[in-house]
Amino acid sequence: MNRLPRFYPVVDSAALVRDLAAAGARLVQLRIKQADDDRLRREIADALAACRRHGAQLVVNDHWELAIEQGADFVHLGQEDLDGADLPALRRHGLRLGVSTHDRHELARARGVRPDYVALGPIWPTALKAMPWAPQGVGRIGEWKRAIGTLPLVAIGGITLERAPACLAAGADAVAMVGDVVRHADPPARARAWLDALGSLA
Numbered sequence: 001m002n003r004l005p006r007f008y009p010v011v012d013s014a015a016l017v018r019d020l021a022a023a024g025a026r027l028v029q030l031r032i033k034q035a036d037d038d039r040l041r042r043e044i045a046d047a048l049a050a051c052r053r054h055g056a057q058l059v060v061n062d063h064w065e066l067a068i069e070q071g072a073d074f075v076h077l078g079q080e081d082l083d084g085a086d087l088p089a090l091r092r093h094g095l096r097l098g099v100s101t102h103d104r105h106e107l108a109r110a111r112g113v114r115p116d117y118v119a120l121g122p123i124w125p126t127a128l129k130a131m132p133w134a135p136q137g138v139g140r141i142g143e144w145k146r147a148i149g150t151l152p153l154v155a156i157g158g159i160t161l162e163r164a165p166a167c168l169a170a171g172a173d174a175v176a177m178v179g180d181v182v183r184h185a186d187p188p189a190r191a192r193a194w195l196d197a198l199g200s201l202a
Protein backbone atom coordinates (compact mmCIF):
# COMPACT_ATOMS: atom_id res chain seq x y z
CA MET A 1 0.00 0.00 0.00
CA ASN A 2 1.74 3.20 -1.11
CA ARG A 3 -1.16 5.42 -0.21
CA LEU A 4 -2.92 5.27 3.15
CA PRO A 5 -6.69 4.91 3.10
CA ARG A 6 -8.12 8.22 4.29
CA PHE A 7 -10.45 6.65 6.88
CA TYR A 8 -8.45 5.21 9.78
CA PRO A 9 -10.56 4.13 12.77
CA VAL A 10 -8.90 3.15 16.05
CA VAL A 11 -10.76 0.59 18.19
CA ASP A 12 -10.24 -1.52 21.29
CA SER A 13 -11.48 -4.97 20.32
CA ALA A 14 -11.20 -7.54 17.55
CA ALA A 15 -15.00 -7.54 17.35
CA LEU A 16 -14.97 -3.86 16.37
CA VAL A 17 -12.12 -4.41 13.91
CA ARG A 18 -14.28 -7.10 12.32
CA ASP A 19 -17.41 -4.94 12.22
CA LEU A 20 -15.62 -1.94 10.70
CA ALA A 21 -13.67 -4.01 8.19
CA ALA A 22 -16.94 -5.68 7.17
CA ALA A 23 -18.42 -2.19 6.75
CA GLY A 24 -15.61 -1.33 4.33
CA ALA A 25 -12.80 0.21 6.38
CA ARG A 26 -9.47 -0.65 4.70
CA LEU A 27 -7.15 0.31 7.58
CA VAL A 28 -8.04 -0.28 11.24
CA GLN A 29 -5.95 0.08 14.38
CA LEU A 30 -6.35 -2.27 17.35
CA ARG A 31 -5.50 -0.22 20.45
CA ILE A 32 -5.81 -2.25 23.65
CA LYS A 33 -4.11 -0.56 26.58
CA GLN A 34 -4.63 -3.15 29.32
CA ALA A 35 -4.70 -6.88 28.81
CA ASP A 36 -2.49 -9.85 29.47
CA ASP A 37 -0.48 -11.38 26.64
CA ASP A 38 -2.89 -14.28 26.12
CA ARG A 39 -5.83 -11.98 25.56
CA LEU A 40 -3.77 -9.61 23.41
CA ARG A 41 -2.56 -12.49 21.26
CA ARG A 42 -6.14 -13.73 20.77
CA GLU A 43 -7.45 -10.25 19.97
CA ILE A 44 -4.69 -9.57 17.45
CA ALA A 45 -5.14 -12.99 15.81
CA ASP A 46 -8.93 -12.51 15.57
CA ALA A 47 -8.57 -8.95 14.27
CA LEU A 48 -6.06 -10.08 11.65
CA ALA A 49 -8.29 -12.92 10.50
CA ALA A 50 -11.17 -10.46 10.09
CA CYS A 51 -8.96 -8.03 8.17
CA ARG A 52 -7.78 -10.79 5.86
CA ARG A 53 -11.40 -11.83 5.22
CA HIS A 54 -12.45 -8.29 4.34
CA GLY A 55 -9.35 -7.02 2.54
CA ALA A 56 -8.32 -4.59 5.28
CA GLN A 57 -4.93 -3.86 6.83
CA LEU A 58 -4.40 -4.15 10.58
CA VAL A 59 -2.35 -1.70 12.63
CA VAL A 60 -1.40 -2.93 16.11
CA ASN A 61 -0.84 -0.20 18.68
CA ASP A 62 2.11 -0.54 21.10
CA HIS A 63 2.48 -4.35 21.11
CA TRP A 64 5.15 -4.71 18.46
CA GLU A 65 6.38 -8.16 19.52
CA LEU A 66 2.93 -9.69 19.29
CA ALA A 67 2.35 -7.82 16.05
CA ILE A 68 5.44 -9.48 14.57
CA GLU A 69 4.47 -12.86 15.97
CA GLN A 70 0.98 -12.64 14.48
CA GLY A 71 2.01 -11.09 11.16
CA ALA A 72 0.19 -7.76 11.39
CA ASP A 73 0.54 -5.17 8.64
CA PHE A 74 1.58 -2.14 10.70
CA VAL A 75 2.66 -1.22 14.21
CA HIS A 76 1.87 2.20 15.66
CA LEU A 77 4.35 3.49 18.25
CA GLY A 78 4.45 6.63 20.36
CA GLN A 79 7.70 8.30 21.29
CA GLU A 80 8.04 6.37 24.56
CA ASP A 81 7.16 3.14 22.76
CA LEU A 82 10.07 3.73 20.37
CA ASP A 83 12.54 3.49 23.26
CA GLY A 84 12.03 -0.25 23.75
CA ALA A 85 11.13 -1.34 20.23
CA ASP A 86 13.31 -3.47 17.96
CA LEU A 87 12.76 -1.55 14.74
CA PRO A 88 15.13 -3.67 12.64
CA ALA A 89 13.09 -6.73 13.69
CA LEU A 90 9.89 -4.99 12.58
CA ARG A 91 11.47 -4.29 9.19
CA ARG A 92 12.87 -7.79 8.82
CA HIS A 93 9.39 -9.18 9.27
CA GLY A 94 7.91 -6.76 6.75
CA LEU A 95 5.78 -4.72 9.15
CA ARG A 96 5.25 -1.05 8.44
CA LEU A 97 5.55 1.59 11.12
CA GLY A 98 3.53 4.63 12.16
CA VAL A 99 4.88 7.06 14.77
CA SER A 100 3.07 9.68 16.90
CA THR A 101 4.32 13.26 16.98
CA HIS A 102 3.19 16.24 19.02
CA ASP A 103 5.93 18.80 18.47
CA ARG A 104 8.87 19.54 16.18
CA HIS A 105 11.37 17.69 18.33
CA GLU A 106 9.23 14.55 18.17
CA LEU A 107 8.80 15.01 14.43
CA ALA A 108 12.56 15.10 13.95
CA ARG A 109 12.97 11.95 16.01
CA ALA A 110 10.14 10.20 14.16
CA ARG A 111 11.63 11.03 10.77
CA GLY A 112 14.92 9.60 11.97
CA VAL A 113 13.41 6.12 12.29
CA ARG A 114 12.10 6.22 8.70
CA PRO A 115 8.44 5.53 9.47
CA ASP A 116 5.79 4.68 6.90
CA TYR A 117 3.54 7.41 8.26
CA VAL A 118 3.67 10.12 10.87
CA ALA A 119 0.67 10.96 13.06
CA LEU A 120 0.05 14.46 14.40
CA GLY A 121 -2.28 15.10 17.32
CA PRO A 122 -4.36 16.09 19.05
CA ILE A 123 -5.79 18.38 16.36
CA TRP A 124 -8.78 19.21 18.59
CA PRO A 125 -9.32 18.38 22.27
CA THR A 126 -9.82 14.68 22.81
CA ALA A 127 -11.85 12.91 25.47
CA LEU A 128 -9.89 9.67 25.03
CA LYS A 129 -6.99 10.40 27.32
CA ALA A 130 -5.33 13.25 29.15
CA MET A 131 -2.58 14.73 27.02
CA PRO A 132 0.02 17.35 27.94
CA TRP A 133 -0.21 19.03 24.51
CA ALA A 134 -2.59 21.81 23.66
CA PRO A 135 -4.69 21.08 20.61
CA GLN A 136 -2.53 21.59 17.52
CA GLY A 137 -5.21 23.16 15.35
CA VAL A 138 -5.68 22.57 11.65
CA GLY A 139 -2.90 25.02 10.72
CA ARG A 140 -0.29 22.68 12.18
CA ILE A 141 -1.33 19.98 9.69
CA GLY A 142 -0.10 22.10 6.78
CA GLU A 143 3.12 22.86 8.61
CA TRP A 144 3.76 19.13 9.18
CA LYS A 145 2.93 18.25 5.59
CA ARG A 146 5.30 20.86 4.23
CA ALA A 147 8.02 19.45 6.48
CA ILE A 148 7.55 15.78 5.58
CA GLY A 149 6.66 16.00 1.89
CA THR A 150 5.52 12.67 0.49
CA LEU A 151 5.70 10.79 3.80
CA PRO A 152 2.04 10.10 4.66
CA LEU A 153 0.53 12.25 7.42
CA VAL A 154 -2.26 11.06 9.71
CA ALA A 155 -4.26 13.61 11.72
CA ILE A 156 -5.78 12.43 15.01
CA GLY A 157 -7.57 13.88 18.03
CA GLY A 158 -11.14 15.12 18.26
CA ILE A 159 -11.80 14.42 14.58
CA THR A 160 -15.40 13.95 13.55
CA LEU A 161 -16.90 13.30 10.15
CA GLU A 162 -17.79 16.98 10.00
CA ARG A 163 -14.23 18.11 10.85
CA ALA A 164 -12.41 15.65 8.60
CA PRO A 165 -12.61 17.67 5.34
CA ALA A 166 -10.68 20.53 6.96
CA CYS A 167 -7.90 18.10 7.97
CA LEU A 168 -7.67 16.61 4.49
CA ALA A 169 -7.76 20.03 2.83
CA ALA A 170 -4.93 21.15 5.13
CA GLY A 171 -2.70 18.30 3.96
CA ALA A 172 -3.52 15.21 6.02
CA ASP A 173 -3.39 12.04 3.95
CA ALA A 174 -5.60 10.18 6.43
CA VAL A 175 -7.72 10.96 9.47
CA ALA A 176 -7.75 8.68 12.51
CA MET A 177 -10.47 8.72 15.10
CA VAL A 178 -11.75 6.83 18.14
CA GLY A 179 -14.80 8.50 19.65
CA ASP A 180 -16.62 9.58 16.51
CA VAL A 181 -16.97 5.96 15.41
CA VAL A 182 -16.64 3.88 18.58
CA ARG A 183 -18.99 5.96 20.71
CA HIS A 184 -21.59 6.21 17.96
CA ALA A 185 -24.75 4.19 18.62
CA ASP A 186 -24.04 2.15 15.49
CA PRO A 187 -20.29 2.08 14.69
CA PRO A 188 -20.60 0.19 11.36
CA ALA A 189 -23.26 2.66 10.18
CA ARG A 190 -20.99 5.54 11.18
CA ALA A 191 -18.11 3.89 9.30
CA ARG A 192 -20.27 3.62 6.20
CA ALA A 193 -21.17 7.31 6.51
CA TRP A 194 -17.45 8.14 6.67
CA LEU A 195 -16.70 5.94 3.67
CA ASP A 196 -19.51 7.51 1.64
CA ALA A 197 -18.32 10.99 2.53
CA LEU A 198 -14.68 10.32 1.70
CA GLY A 199 -15.48 8.56 -1.57
CA SER A 200 -13.19 6.29 -3.53
CA LEU A 201 -10.06 7.22 -1.61
CA ALA A 202 -11.55 6.14 1.73
Ligand SMILES: Cc1ncc(COP(=O)(O)OP(=O)(O)O)c(N)n1
Pocket residue numbers: 010029031061062076077078079081098100119120121129154156176
Ligand atom coordinates in the same frame (compact mmCIF):
# COMPACT_ATOMS: atom_id res chain seq x y z
C1 LIG B 1 -2.86 6.98 14.39
C2 LIG B 1 -2.44 7.15 15.80
N1 LIG B 1 -1.87 8.30 16.19
C3 LIG B 1 -1.48 8.48 17.46
C4 LIG B 1 -1.65 7.47 18.38
C5 LIG B 1 -1.17 7.62 19.79
O1 LIG B 1 -0.07 6.74 20.07
P1 LIG B 1 0.73 6.94 21.46
O2 LIG B 1 1.26 8.32 21.46
O3 LIG B 1 1.70 5.84 21.63
O4 LIG B 1 -0.42 6.79 22.55
P2 LIG B 1 -1.32 5.50 22.84
O5 LIG B 1 -2.32 5.37 21.72
O6 LIG B 1 -0.43 4.28 22.86
O7 LIG B 1 -1.98 5.77 24.13
C6 LIG B 1 -2.25 6.28 17.95
N2 LIG B 1 -2.45 5.24 18.79
N3 LIG B 1 -2.63 6.13 16.66
Ligand SMILES: Cc1ncsc1CCOP(=O)(O)O
Pocket residue numbers: 120121122123125126127128129156157158159176177178179180
Ligand atom coordinates in the same frame (compact mmCIF):
# COMPACT_ATOMS: atom_id res chain seq x y z
C1 LIG C 1 -4.57 8.27 20.86
C2 LIG C 1 -4.55 9.71 20.52
N1 LIG C 1 -3.38 10.34 20.20
C3 LIG C 1 -3.53 11.64 19.89
S1 LIG C 1 -5.16 12.12 20.03
C4 LIG C 1 -5.64 10.54 20.46
C5 LIG C 1 -7.05 10.18 20.78
C6 LIG C 1 -7.99 10.19 19.61
O1 LIG C 1 -9.28 9.87 20.05
P1 LIG C 1 -10.55 10.72 19.59
O2 LIG C 1 -10.69 10.55 18.11
O3 LIG C 1 -11.69 10.11 20.35
O4 LIG C 1 -10.29 12.15 19.98
Ligand SMILES: [Mg+2]
Pocket residue numbers: 061062076077078081
Ligand atom coordinates in the same frame (compact mmCIF):
# COMPACT_ATOMS: atom_id res chain seq x y z
MG1 LIG D 1 1.60 3.96 22.37
